[in-house]
Amino acid sequence: MTRLVAHSSTSLSGCVSVPGDKSISHRALIFGALAVGETRVEGLLEGEDVRATARVLSQLGAEVRRNVDGVWQVFGVGIGGLHEPADLLDFGNSGTAARLLLGVLAGHPLTAFATGDASLRRRPMGRIVEPLKGMGASFVARSGGRLPLAITGASAPAPQTYRLPVASAQVKSAVLLAGLAAPGDTTALEPEPTRDHSERMLRAFGADVRVEAAEDGRAVTVTGQPELMGTAVTVPGDPSSAAFPLVAGLICAGSDLTLPNVGVNPLRTGLFETLTEMGADLVLENRRELAGEPVADLRVRSSALTGIEVPPARAPAMIDEYPVLAVAAACAEGTSVFRGLGELRVKESDRLTAVARGLAACGVAVEETEDSLTVHGRGPGRVAGGAEIKADLDHRIAMAFLVLGLAGQAPVAIDDARTIETSFPAFADLMRGLGADIRAGEMAGETA
Ligand SMILES: O=C(O)C1=C[C@@H](OP(=O)(O)O)[C@@H](O)[C@H](O)C1
Numbered sequence: 001m002t003r004l005v006a007h008s009s010t011s012l013s014g015c016v017s018v019p020g021d022k023s024i025s026h027r028a029l030i031f032g033a034l035a036v037g038e039t040r041v042e043g044l045l046e047g048e049d050v051r052a053t054a055r056v057l058s059q060l061g062a063e064v065r066r067n068v069d070g071v072w073q074v075f076g077v078g079i080g081g082l083h084e085p086a087d088l089l090d091f092g093n094s095g096t097a098a099r100l101l102l103g104v105l106a107g108h109p110l111t112a113f114a115t116g117d118a119s120l121r122r123r124p125m126g127r128i129v130e131p132l133k134g135m136g137a138s139f140v141a142r143s144g145g146r147l148p149l150a151i152t153g154a155s156a157p158a159p160q161t162y163r164l165p166v167a168s169a170q171v172k173s174a175v176l177l178a179g180l181a182a183p184g185d186t187t188a189l190e191p192e193p194t195r196d197h198s199e200r201m202l203r204a205f206g207a208d209v210r211v212e213a214a215e216d217g218r219a220v221t222v223t224g225q226p227e228l229m230g231t232a233v234t235v236p237g238d239p240s241s242a243a244f245p246l247v248a249g250l251i252c253a254g255s256d257l258t259l260p261n262v263g264v265n266p267l268r269t270g271l272f273e274t275l276t277e278m279g280a281d282l283v284l285e286n287r288r289e290l291a292g293e294p295v296a297d298l299r300v301r302s303s304a305l306t307g308i309e310v311p312p313a314r315a316p317a318m319i320d321e322y323p324v325l326a327v328a329a330a331c332a333e334g335t336s337v338f339r340g341l342g343e344l345r346v347k348e349s350d351r352l353t354a355v356a357r358g359l360a361a362c363g364v365a366v367e368e369t370e371d372s373l374t375v376h377g378r379g380p381g382r383v384a385g386g387a388e389i390k391a392d393l394d395h396r397i398a399m400a401f402l403v404l405g406l407a408g409q410a411p412v413a414i415d416d417a418r419t420i421e422t423s424f425p426a427f428a429d430l431m432r433g434l435g436a437d438i439r440a441g442e443m444a445g446e447t448a
């Protein structure tokens with residue numbers, strides 16, 4: 001176990017780059033493996049989740065390698081060209097790796113056995129099993145369609161139109177990836193727009209992808225059996241990772257930070273809008289485009305925040321940011337209400353309960369319902385802290401509560417911070433570089 005303890009900190013300052021976007025990194029490797037020729041990826045997130053994708057693609061016959069200069073190269077096999085893996089595929093902690101790669105496998109006539117860590121084995125896979133069966137794949141899975149499972153991909157994948165029962169970019173991407181192997185058009189109908197990195201990157205690799213407004217939501221269509229061509233991808237900084245130093249800068253008095261080169265795709269920036277509405281001094285400077293994705297430099301200064309009601313329609317654009325938003329809300333004046341959060345219960349942990357329990361242990365009054373969270377803000381400098389939080393294999397819970405500890409009256413500890421490696425390997429060092437007091441070690445106190 002690696003325990004980390006965050007102590008009260010002020011005047012965070014500096015200019016630091018957050019690691020590459022996790023969603024875009026997975027996709028760069030996957031589309032590279034399905035393309036013909038070489039794909040070069042600069043700025044790839046070298047976290048455990050993306051490494052799991054790289055390992056699985058290698059087991060399936062693509063060549064994936066890291067050069068000494070940190071650029072990754074993928075030599076693809078073309079659509080339909082992956083081969084049957086000799087051994088079990090282990091997706092580690094990554095829902096994105098599991099769901100997107102099972103989508104890819106559904107379009108290949110091969111059998112594979114897949115598993116993941118204790119967190120991933122709890123998460124629902126039925127949401128992709130159902131549409132992928134509709135395209136001709138078959139599965140042997142436990143009840144609820146959870147990992148471990150066996151998949152036999154379709155020998156003649158059928159295109160389909162599939163209405164997503166939940167707003168999920170992973171399900172949408174699994175359907176589109178399987179559709180790449182099918183003749184004709186495959187359409188995912190989504191109730192709410194979700195992150196569109198697959199759509200943008202598929203186009204950059206040469207696929208025909210159309211997005212149209214549909215009766216309720218929107219329709220994303222890919223034309224199957226394109227020839228994807230290897231390309232160069234530059235990965236922007238991950239806004240979901242930037243969220244942690246950003247909120248730390250807001251709630252630690254006297255702070256002034258710059259986070260350059262962060263992705264600001266409008267389907268990812270719900271947190272930035274919400275914090276701005278709460279009174280955050282957050283400026284997006286130097287907006288530009290990087291390899292088909294909008295990016296900007298974020299300048300953040302400590303701010304007096306006020307509570308807010310976040311509309312449920314905004315949830316897909318900030319789904320991974322609620323834990324750290326709740327931390328900001330705990331340090332704000334007044335009450336915040338977040339609704340439409342059912343999906344938080346099926347992430348790396350049940351994040352709704354984890355956040356509610358952790359805040360309560362730190363002296364913050366909260367109310368949790370099936371799909372909402374109410375946080376009664378204590379105001380700046382008035383969160384007690386003094387708790388030890390169980391990370392439960394959830395990187396975002398670990399990082400969010402370390403950020404809370406920086407603004408707590410007493411330190412906040414995380415029992416096992418190794419999970420942070422999945423998305424933000426250098427988190428503690430980067431935060432220390434800004435002046436945050438985060439230490440390895442023991443702390444007596446209450447456990448949440
Ligand atoms: O497509 C992706 O890269 C992701 C989609 C989201 O999951 P859902 O599709 O389950 O909402 C998000 O929570 C996850 O971190 C990454």
Ligand SMILES: C=C(OP(=O)(O)O)C(=O)O
Pocket residue numbers: 049093094095096097320347348396423
């Ligand atoms: C939910 C997340 O990732 P994944 O679904 O890929 O495990 C996350 O990074 O917060």
